[in-house]
Amino acid sequence: MTIQEVWDKAREVMAPKCRACPECNGKACRGEIPGVGGIGSGSSFTVCREYLDSVKVLMDLVYEPSEIDTSIELFGRIFEVPFFMAPLGGMNGNYNGYLTDEGFANMSIRGMVESGSLAFTPDGPKDSLFDLQLPIIKDVGGLAVPTVKPWDLPKLTDKIRRAEEAGAVAVSCDIDSCGNLLLKKAGKPVYPQSQETMAEIVKSTSLPYIPKGIMTATAALRCADAGCYGIVVSSHGGRVLADSPAPCSMLPEIREAVGDRLKIFVDGGIRSGLDVFKCLALGADAVLIGRPYAIAAHGGGQEGVVLYSQKILGELRDVMVMTGCRSLADIDRSKLVL
Amino acid sequence: MTIQEVWDKAREVMAPKCRACPECNGKACRGEIPGVGGIGSGSSFTVCREYLDSVKVLMDLVYEPSEIDTSIELFGRIFEVPFFMAPLGGMNGNYNGYLTDEGFANMSIRGMVESGSLAFTPDGPKDSLFDLQLPIIKDVGGLAVPTVKPWDLPKLTDKIRRAEEAGAVAVSCDIDSCGNLLLKKAGKPVYPQSQETMAEIVKSTSLPYIPKGIMTATAALRCADAGCYGIVVSSHGGRVLADSPAPCSMLPEIREAVGDRLKIFVDGGIRSGLDVFKCLALGADAVLIGRPYAIAAHGGGQEGVVLYSQKILGELRDVMVMTGCRSLADIDRSKLVL
Amino acid sequence: MTIQEVWDKAREVMAPKCRACPECNGKACRGEIPGVGGIGSGSSFTVCREYLDSVKVLMDLVYEPSEIDTSIELFGRIFEVPFFMAPLGGMNGNYNGYLTDEGFANMSIRGMVESGSLAFTPDGPKDSLFDLQLPIIKDVGGLAVPTVKPWDLPKLTDKIRRAEEAGAVAVSCDIDSCGNLLLKKAGKPVYPQSQETMAEIVKSTSLPYIPKGIMTATAALRCADAGCYGIVVSSHGGRVLADSPAPCSMLPEIREAVGDRLKIFVDGGIRSGLDVFKCLALGADAVLIGRPYAIAAHGGGQEGVVLYSQKILGELRDVMVMTGCRSLADIDRSKLVL
């Protein structure tokens, strides 16, 4: 199976919800919610590609060659790559139901572990989505980050407890799903999360806690003060607030504010190893990739997921060679022209 | 009735003067005066949308949730929303005569009061336009802001006196209609208004006086020194001077100059609750919306006006939730990326 | 005769050399030399419109109304308007020969005097072009500025002497025609002009001397030190050097360097009274307009020239009303957003 075959197959089976475009940039699917598009004019999605394309990378071959190391330590574990799968739910809503949630969970969780990485896994209006993933996570030794919706505190901590029981290495909460229409329609109230609430959550669990949907230095500092392990700088794929800036464009400011107090993940429009490199150079520790992994799973199942990971890794290694970066620590702002 | 039905009906009945475009941005009607377009190349209209689209909004969900309050105090009254209807005249000139001026006055004044807001109402070459609105304004308890043309002082103060008698809560004057071709052709002389003249007007009435058509910090300071209650930052819908900048782009400079000495209203290309939010964050106290309310009235009468107000309010509330703003006072520049 | 009729007629008689486009911006005629286009990609022409379109104008109606005065003192004379005709030669080369050089000279020189202005008149490879204009200039009391090519000193001063004899109010020299291919092909050598040479020219004549084709503050200072009366900031219509910036974009820097030591004229893409206003606000004392006057003359003869002048004047007056400028002295940078 080749990546091209995976994409060709995906294009066939994902219609009409996703077109598996050669360039996944949010243009063809503008405004398609449910579906895979950005909200309104879709600019919160398209701006991600525009920003990343505008960032230029500086070649540097004047260095002593050595092995390339793309590994990263997180949650006390070593991962082979600094890119992870973003939580992707709604196989029968945003996507067309070709895959079941359980089918996708198997492909994605196992595929990412096989990739030397892991998946952030989704939650949704129905509890069954969250629950069906727990046995799979347990089966892979906990190598996943369950992402719960920002429910009220009792419901939230209950779900975290079940993640603990499955042995998950960390837990995330996409607080930006406050703007999610599906949850509104389903009568499932979700809430913003104050620093105080976050502190309670952190205290309630042994797992590293990673709020997702942080876009400002101020909010990031509140997460740090609450004792969070990390954050995901994210605009929820451009699906909850129109005219958001590109999450990656906020990285320098956020990193400067929090220093090393938080691990910083970022998502939004990341499509290549070159993009991963740019995000790390802008200030992220690691990135999440969403839609392309959905395409890879639709077109190639677990194997498609692994193939896509290998493609990204190969590109990242190539860029590291061409820029004189031997490990992720070498990837910094001096490698970019903004 | 749905908003979509209102717009579909409007598209039918407004032709050929207004196309009720899905996106009302000044492109289809460039240069159409009389009509609804911007003057010349139309850039003074289109630049409003370009500027507003370029302003990015920062999500922030790290806060303690509470009720959203969109109310605002103006003229000693509380309004439920910070958006008002701009003065819209010329139903049988700029528009195609499908609505009479009186019909539109009823729909707009009553519709805005029903929306928890009010309408700025128009003046024109014929005195009858101004006069026919006074009984309606009286009937709604004065909840409107009659906007007089910048006539010579005797005529101007006479019209203000009649507005007082109708119980209007305030009075405005669109001094930028000096560039209005219809007034020129009708042989109705209008004039710029010096600070001294403004001071005389302010002294002559008990009503708050709000000059409309201010674009610079210098002019705003003169209005403050003249004792005006507020100003409308406006380029007259881009209809009187080609290559004007977007009024909302001037807000930061004007607010910095006048501080709290003036209430600042702004109009020009505002089409959504997100745009209202952006204008408030840029420095406005409240906004005026013009053309879309004309479309709403043509397509749905008073009910259309109310429906459109509800749509804008709903959007504004959503953005406030997503940005951590509980009241209008929380909406400031820190919420934007310019 | 209306301006529209003038342009319609011109479109008919000027083909194929000039298309008399509704918007004269250098796009349709890119690279057409001979012809009316800009050199190479044409960007030195098109950039003029792009720059002028990007300059925004600030409305200001808070002032005491009074009469508008557009007059300007130059060469000890008062002109009614601050715009003049640029030197336009080559009726049978750049244009299609529909007008003779003599016919055009009569229309343009007399038309501009009738407009309360004057024409800068051309020189060319054949001496006859320069000579045929002298009797006409004499006939209108010297109200023209003959523009000689940068010949060697004896030939140049001889031509200036003949301009003096015709009573011309001033004399110009388009030193930027060094890059003119027609002169090269005709074996007529032209030369750059050093400050020392300029000083000799100034000393040799009683007429104000105005070099044309200055683009930098450094060169402008040399002209001032040489005793020149003024300069024309110009890129020769974008016809002699590819990738020149817009002349008007250089005005602020040049004005700051020379202060009041020189009268500053500018040309390049000026098409409306609004453009005249922008150039004056950027630092020019007056402007030259070229191609549109050629169109006006082709389509309407002397009357076309006058009609076009009236159109520009009307637009300029309207902008002055809308911006609170009562005389040209009021037009400054505070009226613009760059």
Add this chain to the structure above:
Amino acid sequence: MTIQEVWDKAREVMAPKCRACPECNGKACRGEIPGVGGIGSGSSFTVCREYLDSVKVLMDLVYEPSEIDTSIELFGRIFEVPFFMAPLGGMNGNYNGYLTDEGFANMSIRGMVESGSLAFTPDGPKDSLFDLQLPIIKDVGGLAVPTVKPWDLPKLTDKIRRAEEAGAVAVSCDIDSCGNLLLKKAGKPVYPQSQETMAEIVKSTSLPYIPKGIMTATAALRCADAGCYGIVVSSHGGRVLADSPAPCSMLPEIREAVGDRLKIFVDGGIRSGLDVFKCLALGADAVLIGRPYAIAAHGGGQEGVVLYSQKILGELRDVMVMTGCRSLADIDRSKLVL
């Protein structure tokens, strides 16, 4: 033979690998590797033209005319022009085999010497490409700069020794070909080159050593510290790393860092004498031109190469006249608007 005929012929014989476009800007051939395109989206190629087009040039005719001198001293020799041919290999891979490597070597090396310049000559996966050029180089008195691939030290120094024996005036090494897929596929390992390795190379040869593929001030300083004679600022034609900035855009920073310690060459999108002028004004001593010389050779052989050189020289001289530059030393940043 005219330049137009050369290009017309080239268009015929180069298909489908190169289209010999009227404007060679990397758009038609985006992503075509093998072929002549830029890698991936092709932006590392197209950005060169975009940047160069954005640089504006300031006319200045206020100076004492004199002869124009375009000569430059390099390697103790005087060359008539400051532009050279970039190393171009792969006649039967990137190009379509219409020319043999030996045929092209003769045309290019001899054509450049006839142009008063010289060619940087290529190396490749097969040693024969390098070897076949040596007798030709010897025959023209060493007037070429053999460019070796960044092999391991023994192989590299051996090739340099053979370049010395052929009498070459200097030697280059395109260290950026680390990203070259053809070399990877051919199992020919190439390596980054540390400052220490460069210092060894410099010590091992009497020839001036010029690393090619430097994009940062940091890397340039390491080359200077290693004792290199010069560098070629280059992104390998945009073929080895996506989203590289335009090499010429890095010139000011690099020149400021190294001062006069290195001769700075630059390549990437240079297509005219105006572009040569811009690159020198930005900080380069001289430029390399690649693809257009390949087109010239395909369409006109050695004569085509010379014709193209003459075209570039004529354009450069014209720009120097129009900007008041009598020698290359006069070409500096004051001539540009960035």
